[in-house]
Each structure stands twice: as C-alpha cells, then as structure tokens.
Amino acid sequence: MHRATRAYADLREAMRDNLPSCLGDDRFTSETAAPEPLIKICAGCPLYSQCRAMAMSSNKGPIFGVLGGLVRRPDNPSTGAGPRRVLDGIYG
Structure with a gap:
C-alpha cells in the first residue's frame, strides 16, 4: 500500500473514536489565517500524529492551511499554482 x-487509512480509522480539534474551524484551510494559534490547537488534538503523518506523506489536502501542525502552501502563493509544500511550523 x-x-x-x-x-489516510490510519487517520480515518482514528477518526472513528476521536474528533479532530479543527472540525468546523475554517481557519485551518484559510489563505489568511495566522498559523501560530492553529499549530497550537493541532498539538493538543487526539489525531495529531495520524494527521501529521498524512500531511507529510501526501500532496493531497488543502492548498493553504494547517494540517497536523504543519503549514501547507503552493509553491507559487500569488497564483496558487504548483505542487503543494509542507512547511514545518513556518508560514512564508
């Protein structure tokens, strides 16, 4: 596999017993939300490890935002084009 x-399968399995701390919070997929407070929310999430593993293993998911305590953005922020990058707690 x-x-x-x-x-992704591990994250889905973990979500059977736990809800993510980001559930319903649109800031996690926002282009403009400050990432620092979101990274702190991620750190306390019961799905942190599984979410972070998914973020590090895939380019799927939100183009902008915080996933598993990692900040994601496209290579070309002005156009949103290009492969998605994962930045370890850094935005910019």
Whole structure:
C-alpha cells in the first residue's frame, strides 16, 4: 500500500473514536489565517500524529492551511499554482 494511502487509512480509522480539534474551524484551510494559534490547537488534538503523518506523506489536502501542525502552501502563493509544500511550523 502506498505511504499516503496508508496514512489516510490510519487517520480515518482514528477518526472513528476521536474528533479532530479543527472540525468546523475554517481557519485551518484559510489563505489568511495566522498559523501560530492553529499549530497550537493541532498539538493538543487526539489525531495529531495520524494527521501529521498524512500531511507529510501526501500532496493531497488543502492548498493553504494547517494540517497536523504543519503549514501547507503552493509553491507559487500569488497564483496558487504548483505542487503543494509542507512547511514545518513556518508560514512564508
């Protein structure tokens, strides 16, 4: 099984017993939300490890935002084009 597929399956399995701390909070997929407070919310989430593993194994998911305590953005922020990058707690 592909690493990203395994990470996604692990996250889905964990979500059977736990809800993510980001549930219903649109700031996590926002282009403009400050990432620092969101990273702190991620750190306390019961799904942190599984979510972070998925973020690190795949380019799927939100183009902008915070996933598993990692900040994601496209390579070309002005156009939103290009592959998505994962930045470890850094935005910019």
